[in-house]
Amino acid sequence: MARVAVAGVGMTNFGKQEELSIEQLGAQAALEALEDSGIDPSRIDLVIGSNVLGGGGAGQRVLEQIGILGPEVVNVENACASGTTAVHLARRAISSGEANAVLVIGVEKMTGLFKGGITLDRTDRPTAIGLTMAAIYALWAQRYSYEYGVPVERLADISVKNRRYGAANPLAMFRQPVTAEEVLTSKPVADPLTLLQCCANSDGAAAAVLVSEQVVGGSSASMVRLLGTGVSSGREIGRKTDLSTLAVSQDSARKAFSLAGVKPQEIDLAEIHDAFTIGEVMATEAIGLASPGKALLEEVVPVNVSGGLLSKGHPVGATGVAQLVELTRHLRGEAGERQVPGARLGIAHTIGGGVSTLEAIASGTLIVGV
Amino acid sequence: MASVTTIRLAPPGVEVPYTLAYTDFDPGFRLIARLEGEANIGDTVKLIAVDDETERYRFITERES
Numbered sequence: 277m278a279r280v281a282v283a284g285v286g287m288t289n290f291g292k293q294e295e296l297s298i299e300q301l302g303a304q305a306a307l308e309a310l311e312d313s314g315i316d317p318s319r320i321d322l323v324i325g326s327n328v329l330g331g332g333g334a335g336q337r338v339l340e341q342i343g344i345l346g347p348e349v350v351n352v353e354n355a356c357a358s359g360t361t362a363v364h365l366a367r368r369a370i371s372s373g374e375a376n377a378v379l380v381i382g383v384e385k386m387t388g389l390f391k392g393g394i395t396l397d398r399t400d401r402p403t404a405i406g407l408t409m410a411a412i413y414a415l416w417a418q419r420y421s422y423e424y425g426v427p428v429e430r431l432a433d434i435s436v437k438n439r440r441y442g443a444a445n446p447l448a449m450f451r452q453p454v455t456a457e458e459v460l461t462s463k464p465v466a467d468p469l470t471l472l473q474c475c476a477n478s479d480g481a482a483a484a485v486l487v488s489e490q491v492v493g494g495s496s497a498s499m500v501r502l503l504g505t506g507v508s509s510g511r512e513i514g515r516k517t518d519l520s521t522l523a524v525s526q527d528s529a530r531k532a533f534s535l536a537g538v539k540p541q542e543i544d545l546a547e548i549h550d551a552f553t554i555g556e557v558m559a560t561e562a563i564g565l566a567s568p569g570k571a572l573l574e575e576v577v578p579v580n581v582s583g584g585l586l587s588k589g590h591p592v593g594a595t596g597v598a599q600l601v602e603l604t605r606h607l608r609g610e611a612g613e614r615q616v617p618g619a620r621l622g623i624a625h626t627i628g629g630g631v632s633t634l635e636a637i638a639s640g641t642l643i644v645g646v
Numbered sequence: 647m648a649s650v651t652t653i654r655l656a657p658p659g660v661e662v663p664y665t666l667a668y669t670d671f672d673p674g675f676r677l678i679a680r681l682e683g684e685a686n687i688g689d690t691v692k693l694i695a696v697d698d699e700t701e702r703y704r705f706i707t708e709r710e711s
Binding site: 392410416419515633 | 666680
C-alpha cells in the first residue's frame with residue numbers, strides 16, 4: 277500500500293461571513309493548501325469536495341474559481357462526518373495506487389439558512405415529533421450521567437476548556453473564554469444542555485493536499501503522514517443500544533487504529549467532535565482516550581486545542597477537514613500560541629447524526645503522525 | 647424509560663417545552679415518543695395511542711393515567 281503524506285493544508289476563518297460565497301471560501305482554503313504543498317495543481321488527479329447544505333457540485337464550483345478543470349471530482353455528503361469521509365476516501369484512493377495527489381476541499385455556508393439550530397428536513401417520525409439535534413445529544417447526556425453518576429453540570433467543563441483554547445485561535449468564531457457559571461446559566465436548549473454547550477452555525481472552508489509518498493520523494497522525511505482512517509455507519513437504536521456509548525465511533529476508531537498500527541495510549545492530541553459538550557465526552561471514551569465514564573474525571577491528552585466546534589462553530593462540510601489542518605500544524609510545530617509541545621501523533625473524530633431511528637449517520641476517525 | 651429530555655428551544659413554529667423519551671418494552675424493543683408528565687430514567691411509563699397520523703403514540707406516567 278502506498279503511504280500517504282499530508283503535503284499541504286489551508287483553512288479560512290470560521291464564523292459568520294455573509295459576504296463570502298461557498299465558491300470564494302472554498303477557493304481561499306484550496307489555494308492556501310496548494311501553495312503550502314508546493315505541488316503543481318496540474319499534478320492533482322482527484323478532487324474530493326465535502327459539503328452538506330450548499331446544493332450540490334461544491335467541488336466543481338470551487339475549482340472553477342481557481343482554474344483546476346478536468347480532473348476527476350467527487351462530492352461527498354455524510355452529515356457531520358462529511359469532511360472526515362472525504363479525507364478517508366482520499367486516503368483510500370492513494371493507498372490503493374489509483375491516485376497520486378488528491379485535493380480535499382470541505383466547505384459550508386450556513387449563515388441565513390436556519391433560525392436557531394439545524395432543522396432536520398426529514399419526514400421520519402422522530403424528527404416530526406421534535407427530536408432536534410440537541411435533543412439527540414441531550415438523551416445521550418442524561419443516560420451517560422445516569423450510568424456513570426457524573427453530574428450533568430460537569431459537562432460545562434468542556435465548554436470552559438474549549439473556549440479557553442479557542443481564545444488562542446485567530447480563525448475561531450468565538451474568542452472569549454466563558455466560565456462554568458455562564459455556561460450553566462445560558463439559555464436552556466434540551467435538558468441538560470444549555471446554549472453555551474451547543475456549537476454555532478458557521479461559514480468556512482478547509483482544504484488539504486494528500487499525496488503518495490512517491491510524489492514528494494526525498495522531502496517526505498519530516499512530512500506529516502495520514503496513517504489510518506476509518507468510517508462507520510450507525511445501527512438502528514434498539515433495546516440493546518447503549519445510549520451512554522458511541523458504538524459507531526468505537527468502530528471507526530478501531531479501523532483507523534488498526535490501519536495506523538498505533539494505540540490510543542500513544543496519541544499526543546485529539547480533535548474531537550464537540551457539536552455538543554456530551555459529544556466530546558462520549559467520543560473521547562469511544563476512541564479510547566479515556567475509560568468509559570471517565571473522560572471528565574481523569575487526565576486526558578489535550579482535546580480540541582483548536583477551540584473545537586464550540587469555539588470555531590461548525591461549518592458542517594468543512595469541519596472534518598479543518599480538524600486535519602489543526603493536527604497537521606501541531607505535528608509540524610507550526611501551531612503558534614496553542615502548540616502542543618512535541619506532538620507526534622494526533623487523532624481526529626467526527627460523528628453525524630439525526631436520521632430516523634439510527635444511532636448515527638456516520639462516524640469518521642483520522643490518525644496522523646510524524 | 648431509557649432516557650428522557652425536555653426540549654426548551656425548537657425550530658420556529660414548534661411549541662416548547664415538550665419532553666421526549668426512549669422507553670424499552672418487552673420482549674425487546676425501544677420506542678421514542680413524547681412524554682406527558684414527569685418521569686426519570688428507570689421509571690415505568692404507559693404507552694397510549696394518539697389520534698395523530700404522525701405522532702401515533704406517546705408515553706404517560708402512571709400518575710397521569
